[in-house]
Amino acid sequence: MKILVTGANGxxxxxxxxxxxxxxxxxxxxIRKNCDMSLFKQLVPEWKQLEYVYGDLRDKSSIRPAVRGVEYIFHIAGTIKGSSWIEFYEGNCLGTLNLIKICEEENPDIKRLVFTSSMVAGGPGTPESPQCEDTPSKPLENDWYGISKYYTECCSKKQTNKLPIVIIRPPMVIGPGDKISFDLFNIAKIGIKVFVSGTPRQFSMVHVEDLVKGIFLCGTHPKAIGETFNFAYDGTISYRDLHEVIATKLFHRKYGNLIPIPIPPPLFYFVGLILELVSKISHEPPFLNRPKAIQASASGQTMSNQKAKQILGWKPKFSKISALEHAGRWYQQQKWL
Structure with missing residues (x-):
């Protein structure tokens, strides 16, 4: 298989x-020239055996040599943090549209182009009414990340008559190397749990090992072309319970002993703004930014996985509990915690 992966270092x-x-x-x-390759080299010891093309998805000329001669493209690159709409537009919409356009010109007979979107492109979901792939998408107002992914999905679907495109919507993803979700574990270690006040909001999640198997299925399964797939575990969890599970499994605390810190939605948004500013100084992605604050304040972030199970035969290895424990053990082994 001749495969191209964008955003491989993430x-x-x-x-x-x-x-x-x-x-x-x-x-x-x-990948971009001079990007951080530390995690990639750690997880892929054979990294020297791979072929590298350096460029930027905003630059069409740099995309051309990357797509020539490949049979499958797995487009994983994207912008998950930013301080303006234009940053999310350029990183998610423009980059993907450029890739599709150059692929049409340079490699129109490609077997599959798999685009990694996000559940927030579809909008909120609750345990009673989880987000499904085929229901109308309603990303949250002012959630630039979700809106940029939704817009990109719409533009991609218009090209399915020209290219065999598949769209993937993951929820919250955890696992080895995730610097964003790491803060969830750090908070539990301190002995507190931080959440949006009010009725507990439920959300879906998936371990990265189960997600990447789903991504590969979308590139190889004959029934995947032209479809959108959610990859999430059965069942949901709230941030309150998530912190408690982490504290119990990794730090041997008694369940329910964490100090609760409920934050009203407007203040949660303000905290997201502050953490964005801090991240510009530290150069580390914040767990919470303004788009994530908007998402966390929604009625819920749950999704159905039935379509992936029925059509692709996708079956996750981890449960939400074992996924949290596995991710936390990796952080401990790396001495992050």
């Missing part, structure tokens, strides 16, 4: 390349 991209190499598939990777 959290999901690095884990996906690790999976490919475990299958004796050595992909071509498209």
């Amino acid at each position: 959290f999901i991209g690095s884990n996906f390349c690790k999976f490919l190499v475990s299958q004796q598939i050595f992909p071509r990777v498209f």
Whole structure:
């Protein structure tokens, strides 16, 4: 298989390349020059055996050599943090549209183009009414990240008559190398749990190892073309319970002993803004930014996984509890915690 992976150095991209190499598939990777490759090299010891094309998805000319000659493209690159709409537009919409356009020109007979979107493109979901792939999408107002992913999905779907495109919507993803969700574990270690006040909001999640298997299925299953798939565990969890599970499994605290810190939605949004500003100084992605504050204040972030199970035969290895424990053990082994 001749495969191109965009965003290979990121959290999901690095884990996906690790999976490919475990299958004796050595992909071509498209990354920015001088990007941080530390996680990629850690997770993919065979990294020197891979082919590298350096460029920027906002630059069409740099995309051309990357797409030539490949049979499958797994587009994982994207912008998850930013301080303006234009940053999310350029990182998610423009970059994806450029990739599709150049692929049409340079490689119109490609077998599959798999685009990683996000559950927030579809909008909120609750345990009683989880988000499904085929229901109308309603991203939250002012959630620039969700709106940028939704807009990109709409533009991608218009090209399915020209290219075999598949769209993936993951929820919250946890696992080895995730610097964003790491803060959830750090908070529990301190002995507190932080959440939006009011009725507990439920959300879906998935371990990165289960997600990358789903991504690969979307690239190889004959019934995947033209479809959108959610990849999430059965059942949901609230942030209050999530912190308690982490504290119990990793730090041997008694369940229910964490100090609760409920934050009203307006203040939660303000905290997201402050953490964005701090991240510009620290150069570390914040767990909470303004789009995530908007999402966390919604009625819920749950999704159905039935379509992936029925059509693709996707079956997760982890449960939400074992996924949290596995991710936390990795942080401990790396001495992050």
